[in-house]
Amino acid sequence: MxxxxxxxxxxxxxxxxxxxxxxxxxxxxxxxxxxxxxxxxxxxxxxxxxxxxxxxxxxxxxxxxxxxxxxxxxxxxxxxxxxxxxxxxxxxxxxxxxxxxxxxxxxxxxxxxxxxxxxxxxxxxxxxxxxxxxxxxxxxxxxxxxSRMGKSNRVDPTKQALLGYLTSREKEVLKLLTDGITYKGVADKLVISETTVKTHVNNIFQKLQVNDRTQAVLYALKYGLVDGGSNPSQMAG
Structure with missing residues (x-):
């Protein structure tokens, strides 16, 4: 550690x-x-x-x-x-x-x-x-x-379709967030400013119709943007 x-x-x-x-x-x-x-x-x-x-x-x-x-x-x-x-x-x-x-x-x-x-x-x-x-x-x-999300493997196609509104960069940002990386860490990895990262995150929230980072990460896991087998304990980091 x-x-x-x-x-x-x-x-x-x-x-x-x-x-x-x-x-x-x-x-x-x-x-x-x-x-x-x-x-x-x-x-x-x-x-x-x-x-x-x-x-x-x-x-x-x-x-x-x-x-x-x-x-x-x-x-x-x-x-x-x-x-x-x-x-x-x-x-x-x-x-x-x-x-x-x-x-x-x-x-x-x-x-x-x-x-x-x-x-x-x-x-x-x-x-x-x-x-x-x-x-x-x-x-x-x-x-x-x-229990809250439901154990069915069926995915709501309407909600899944919202991921399609994300730009390639926004998808990159969201995938890094699911790994528990901080905004500063995302900025360093993508060689962009932290302010730009926050702008991307706000856009992600609006497009996915969520209110915070945890909801966005859970959305990505449920609707297939990232592998659901990722380490879940890092998702809200």
């Missing part, structure tokens, strides 16, 4: 209504990394307000919180600050929660029981532009995805 150079300037923000758990995460970060704790929010509403313009590198987001839960908080935060990296850190492994958290913008999902052994690795992966889903959770995610 490629490691990101740890730096005291790498900032982590915790969102959790359990003070004991937040304290434990803080202690773990201090013992096992050089990360700086930028702040702690005890509920989703406070998190949305504080992270709207916050300059932090990664957010550790609890899911089960009163009033504004973690999934809703992720959705609201990403709508305001779409470049923020969010790692869901929760005690719940329901497939629906995993799917919705990832769909709305989380770049990873791990359980609190995995914290001691996997948290730092998960943070590193997300900071490196990857998606972190332990195998058991990845399985649950794609079981939910298949």
């Amino acid at each position: 490629m490691r990101r150079m740890q730096s005291s300037e790498t900032t982590v923000f915790i969102v959790d209504d359990n003070a004991n758990h937040s304290a434990g995460i803080k202690q773990l970060l201090e013992l096992q990394s050089d990360y700086h704790l930028a702040g702690i929010a005890t509920n989703g509403e406070d998190a949305v307000k504080r992270l709207a313009e916050a300059n932090v590198d990664i957010v550790l987001m609890d899911i089960n919180m009163p009033e504004v839960d973690g999934v809703a908080a992720i959705q609201q935060i990403m709508a305001i600050n779409p470049n923020l990296k969010i790692l869901a850190l929760t005690g719940y492994d329901e497939s629906d929660l995993i799917f919705r958290a990832m769909k709305h913008g989380a770049k990873g999902y791990i359980l609190k029981t995995m914290v001691t052994s996997q948290l730092i690795a998960a943070i590193e992966e997300v900071l490196n532009g990857k998606v972190y889903l332990p195998p058991i959770l990845a399985t649950k995610f794609f079981d939910e995805f298949q």
Whole structure:
């Protein structure tokens, strides 16, 4: 696994209504990394307000919180600050929660029981532009995805036809996105500017009638633009 150079300037923000758990995460970060704790929010509403313009590198987001839960908080935060990296850190492994958290913008999902052994690795992966889903959770995610999309092999020809509206360059961009490559990585590979990549991505969204990168990638997988056997854990990277 490629490691990101740890730096005291790498900032982590915790969102959790359990003070004991937040304290434990803080202690773990201090013992096992050089990360700086930028702040702690005890509920989703406070998190949305504080992270709207916050300059932090990664957010550790609890899911089960009163009033504004973690999934809703992720959705609201990403709508305001779409470049923020969010790692869901929760005690719940329901497939629906995993799917919705990832769909709305989380770049990873791990359980609190995995914290001691996997948290730092998960943070590193997300900071490196990857998606972190332990195998058991990845399985649950794609079981939910298949359930929602339907297990029939029949493809809607109308929706498949929308791929034909993509230019060759837009198809190249979309295929790279399915490999979990960041916008900057796509720009480097295609020798174009990151601004141009974002323009292509916006065009892809409009032509495929989707709202975000994850939906576009799932669309490409379902309707045959890329091999469905690609590593699914990277698709929302």
